[in-house]
Amino acid sequence: MTSLYDIIIPQLLTILTVTKNLLNKGAEHAKEKNIPISELLNARLYDDMRPFTFQVWMICSTIRKAIERLTGTAPAGTLGGVDQEYTVEDLLAMVDDATKLLQDIKPETLEGKEDVRVPCALGPANFEARLVDYAQGYPIPTAYFHVSMVYGLLRNKGVPVGKSDYIRPFLKDFELKDLSS
Numbered sequence: 001m002t003s004l005y006d007i008i009i010p011q012l013l014t015i016l017t018v019t020k021n022l023l024n025k026g027a028e029h030a031k032e033k034n035i036p037i038s039e040l041l042n043a044r045l046y047d048d049m050r051p052f053t054f055q056v057w058m059i060c061s062t063i064r065k066a067i068e069r070l071t072g073t074a075p076a077g078t079l080g081g082v083d084q085e086y087t088v089e090d091l092l093a094m095v096d097d098a099t100k101l102l103q104d105i106k107p108e109t110l111e112g113k114e115d116v117r118v119p120c121a122l123g124p125a126n127f128e129a130r131l132v133d134y135a136q137g138y139p140i141p142t143a144y145f146h147v148s149m150v151y152g153l154l155r156n157k158g159v160p161v162g163k164s165d166y167i168r169p170f171l172k173d174f175e176l177k178d179l180s181s
Contacts, residue, residue, distance in 0.1 A: 009107075011143075041088070043154075052150065066134075070135070
């Protein structure tokens with residue numbers, strides 16, 4: 001049987017790996033092409049959309065909230081404000097912090113917690129959910145959504161990222177063969 005740990009922790013860790021790789025590629029591209037990094041950090045697909053920095057912030061914020069719900073204890077420290085200005089280095093530090101927090105969770109910490117009920121909020125709506133349903137229904141899809149936005153914003157700004165930059169870290173346990181021959 002798949003454990004709660006197996007459902008959520010590896011997925012979130014891989015999402016953070018993808019986020020970090022994309023951030024580094026974006027920063028490298030901006031430097032190589034002499035593009036002000038602010039063009040990437042403030043990028044939006046549409047005027048009413050939150051910027052690139054928010055997408056990374058939201059991934060890390062979602063993971064910190066998930067850790068609190070999963071373990072019953074809020075992680076130490078804070079991310080800073082949602083509308084605060086962040087540098088690439090700040091965003092990378094956020095990702096590294098969230099990665100370490102997830103890596104510190106031991107599988108046995110989550111054993112038998114699948115049916116524990118946790119409070120949830122979605123906009124103005126408040127509700128409760130079983131922890132396993134919360135894990136599958138909120139932090140995982142939310143983190144995927146925002147890492148997809150990171151990818152899309154970088155592509156929109158001409159950063160040479162492709163599907164393999166997004167998907168390859170998720171295939172780490174696959175036996176990959178060169179299919180071109």
